Structures are given as structure tokens and as C-alpha cells.
Amino acid sequence: MNSSYFTEEHQAFRASFKDFLKKEVEPYVNKWEEAGFVDKDTFKKFGEMGYFGLNQPEAYGGLNLDLFYTVIFLEELQKINSGGVAAAMWAHTYLAMTHLEKEGSEYIKEKYLAPSIEGEKVGCLCISEPFGGSDVAGIRTTAKKDGDNYIINGSKTFITNGVYSDYLVVAVKTNPEEAHKGMSIFVLDREMEGITATDLKKLGWKASDTAEIAFDNVIVPSKNMLGEEGKGFGYIMQHFALERVIMGVNAHARAEYALDYAIQYMDERKTFGNKLNTYQALRHKVADMASEIEMCKAFNYAIMDSLNKGVYVVKEASMSKLMSTKIADEVIYNCLQLLGGYGYMEDYPMARLLRDSRLGPIGGGTSEILREIISKMVIDNKSYKPVTD
């Protein structure tokens, strides 16, 4: 789609980012998929090119660009066909760093945000716990005040970049008696005593490390708290809007990649003496998929535009993730079918795409939880307000 949201500068950025990925990322993807993590040097290369600072303030080394540069960053990362590499990069930039930028003090921004933009430090965001990920207010990890410090105990699971990151942005209960109002957020250095991380084996996203993390009497200075005590839940919910549109954009981009590949394959593969792309049964399938993807794209771009203008888009962001990840799963399932037996082979892109795509309706708020949010907003007229400007 030749969208009006993209200027010539955006298109030039897309071309140069594609070149960068071709040179610095694509040749190593299979190696990282095998190893289960992305080389730290690659984060540094992204940092040197400014890719981690696209929407970050210039004061800390960022470029302060509009969110359509972020859209391009996300779309092109999906098109290298490794959900794991993409996740390692966007979890650092848009999960961990968002909290540092929005809630961090000057001290935190200097110590963690600036080196994150440079790619010198890598972060992760730790919310989900073994006792449940959907019930964010029900987390059990605690931070108890002790003089100028807090002492953290508990555990987190399924944390992207959780094994190899340099710092951890961690949601805790500073008042375990309270649900939403008892939550706060801290940034912890990896080397703080009492933090252990175990790598988890998983279906897809193989190039990103995913950890179960234990906190055993971790002493963290009070100045490492992000924002105000007791406001953690609000901060997390507020940033879910961006995270969910990001997952929507990722989904439409990966579906588009799958469909483009399938269309090309249908032009090359012949059965019964005819190209696959001459059979009406398959042509109509392609027409349906192309229409669904185009609608997701238009919707996701419109929401990014609203976010860019500072509009708080809880309902629309939830709808974006719900529908785009559902459509991506269906498109990729159908595209695999269009390749017949080759679709099932690792030498072709569909097998990895299918595995990676399945995370879409789970991570960052499951489809069931998104339906809960949307139904409360459209049936009960519930509305949500941001906790900060």
C-alpha cells in the first residue's frame, strides 16, 4: 500500500534499514536460531546506526522521530523471517526502554537509557510470573523497604532477553496487601546479587533468549525505582497501548511476507501442466488474504498515527493486536498449505513463520484478555485514562 503516512525520508530510511539487515543480520539468523540468542555485538551495531533511538529524546542520544520510523523498523525486522531476532530487538527498545524513558529519573536515564540507545546495554521487561501472566495485578514478587534500599524476592517467567540482558525492568508489589495500587517498578542490574536466570526451550522465537528469573533477597537502591511508588500498574497499562499496536504491526508484516512468498511460489510451481496461480480455488484464497492484510495495515497505521499525536488508544490497540495476530496466524497457516509438502520443510520459510506467529495471540496480553478489555469498553462503556501525560 502506498500509504500517505510515509514521506520520502521514511522511504529512504526503509531502504537503508533493509540494506543494514541484509548485511549485518540476515547472514547470521540461522546461527542465532540454533544458538538461542542474538550476539551482543549486533545490538551494538543497531545502536551505532541509531535504530534503538528512533523515538527517543535527543538529550540521551535518540533521534526523536515520528512513530512511522518505528513502523518501518518493525515491518522490516519481520521480513527477515525470524520472530526471535525481531523480538530480541523490539523487546529491548519498546518494552524495557519505554519504561526508562517515560518514568525514569535523570539518574536512570543517564545510567540505563543512554547506553541502551547506543546498544551498549540491553534490557528486558519482567512482568509475567509463573503463577500467571494475564492477571498483572496479581503478581507476587515483592519489594520491601529497608533504609535506602528495597529487598526484592519472587520470580518471573517467559522473559524475552531475560538470560543475556544487562539490566531488568521489574514489576513488583511494594504493598502486597493491595492489587493495582500496590505495584511499583524497579530497574535492576544483572550483576546484583541474588538474581538467577534459566533459559527456557520453546516452540518458536528461537533466536531470542527467554528466561525464568528468580530474585532472592536482591538489594536494590531506592533511586532505582521508576516513577512513583504504587503507580506501576498504571504505567504498565499505559505502555500496553504501544506494545499492542507494535504486535499488530508485526503481525501484518509477517502475514504480508508469507503471502508475498506464496504468490511467488504459485507463479513457479506447476501441477497438472498449469501454474498454481491459475487455479480459482487458490486465487480466491489469495484474494481473501490480501484483503485481510490490507485492512489490518490500514487500521494499524491509523492507530500509530493517533499514538503519534498523543491520543490514548486502549480499545483500538487491543483490537489491532487481537485481529492482526489472528489474521496473521490464518494467513501463514494457509500459505503453508499453498506450498504443499515444501511448506512443511525447514528449507522453506513457512515452518518457522508458523511457529513464530503462534506467539502473537499469547504474548503481551492474550486474545482472551483483549476480548475482555474490548467488551468492557464497547458493552459497559468503560473508559481508561493514562496515569501520566
Ligand SMILES: Cc1cc2nc3c(=O)[nH]c(=O)nc-3n(C[C@H](O)[C@H](O)[C@H](O)COP(=O)(O)OP(=O)(O)OC[C@H]3O[C@@H](n4cnc5c(N)ncnc54)[C@H](O)[C@@H]3O)c2cc1C
Ligand atoms: C515467548 C514468550 C515471550 C514472552 N515475553 C515476555 C516478556 O518479555 N515479558 C513479560 O512480562 N512476559 C512475557 N511473556 C509472557 C506473556 O505475556 C504471557 O504468557 C501472557 O500474558 C499469558 O500469561 P500466562 O502464560 O501466564 O497464561 P495465563 O494467564 O495462565 O492464561 C492461560 C489461558 O487462560 C486464558 N485466560 C486467563 N484468564 C482469563 C480470563 N479472565 N478470561 C478468559 N480467558 C482467560 C488465557 O487467555 C490463556 O489462554 C512472554 C511469553 C512467551 C511465550
